[in-house]
Amino acid sequence: MARDRADDPDHAVELLWERDGGEPRRGLTLDRIVRAAVEVADAEGLAGLSMRKVAERLGFTTMSLYRHVPGRDHLVDLMCDAVVGPPSGPPSGDGWRPRLEACARHAWELRKRHPWLAEVRGTRHIPGPNTVALYDRMLSVLAGTGLAPAEVVAAVELVGRFVDAQALTLVEIARAERGSGVSEEEWWGARDSLYAHLDRYPAISALWEAGGYDRPEDPFEFGLARILDGIEVLVARRRDEKRDESCRVCGGPVEQPSSGRPRRYCSRACRQRAYRARRS
Structure with missing residues (x-):
């Protein structure tokens, strides 16, 4: 019967918000299942996560897990909320920009520890209380800036999508390194056959000779700064418009x-x- 509820989003809400995972059975609890699942995903990525591997890590049968969580999708939702954890307090900083930046950096550090978070795709994953609290905190940072309500939501979602996009790069690199046994730097360092063809492209050649590839910009730092710059321009515009209307x-x-x-x-x-x- 538990497995029949695997596609029931209302049951996901119960698991996340009411922690109703069934009665403990010989030491097996929902929290233990979630912790073990996080360990599997940290080691093998979300693609390597299965109910069978989680059960093996815990020393139980796969069927015993279904007494607590009806399926892998619900388990992933529980894992996301568990690693996010409860907010530690309001974001630090004076002004909306350093506070929003602190939220983005917190999300980035979280995804560096658990890259599989960025692999959770789709629009129908049920958020848990920790995830909603973090989202609410980010919204509150921009709520008093003069942006329209829809702009506040859009700006926060833009920052979130950027962090996930950067984290997906980490996932792809780790997957390639696991599959090949060769590091990213070693793989690209051995592509002399490709580099021999690039001198025919003038922009690439000029930037290469000027040192543009010697010390590349950190993609997260560069991208986050540019996104915050754009939001700052919009905030200033809305404040100017408000002054014009007074x-x-x-x-x-x-x-x-x-x-x-x-x-x-x-x-x-x-x-x-x-x-x-x-x-x-």
């Missing part, structure tokens, strides 16, 4: 006409006060 005299809101010249004052009285101030 009365130049009292600071109150100005109702703009649907067409024609924009208004600078909220009322005729404020416009007259501004006129008298200029005359004096």
Whole structure:
């Protein structure tokens, strides 16, 4: 019956939010299963994770795991929430940018320890309380910046997708190294047959000769800085727009006409006060 619930998203909610994994049986608990699954995924990637391997690591039969978790997909959701863990407190930093950067760096360090997190694809994975708390904390960083609500959500999701994209590179490198037994640096260092053809490309050759490939930019650092730069431009634009919509005299809101010249004052009285101030 437990396996029949493997495709039930409501049961995933129960497991993640109510921790209802069934009664412990001879020392086997849901928490132990999740910890063992994380160890398997850390060692072999998400592709190497199976209920059978988790059961073998714990010394139980595969069927005994299904008394606690109905399937691999639910187990992956539990693993994600477990490694994220409860938030340690508000992100440090003065201003939204260093706080959002701290959140992104926390997510990056988490994925360096558990690269398989970036392999969890699809749009129908149920988030657990730790994952939702982390997401809520990132949203709160941008909530008071003047961005529109949809822009806050989009900016946070942009940062998250960037971190996952960088982490996927780590996954691909590790997978290739496990399969070949050759490191990434050694593999590319042995590609002289390819490099012999590249001198016919002027941009590549010029950058190579100028040292552009000698000390490459860290892709995470470079990308995160550029994304934060873009969000900062948008925040400044929205603040300028808000100032433009405020009365130049009292600071109150100005109702703009649907067409024609924009208004600078909220009322005729404020416009007259501004006129008298200029005359004096």
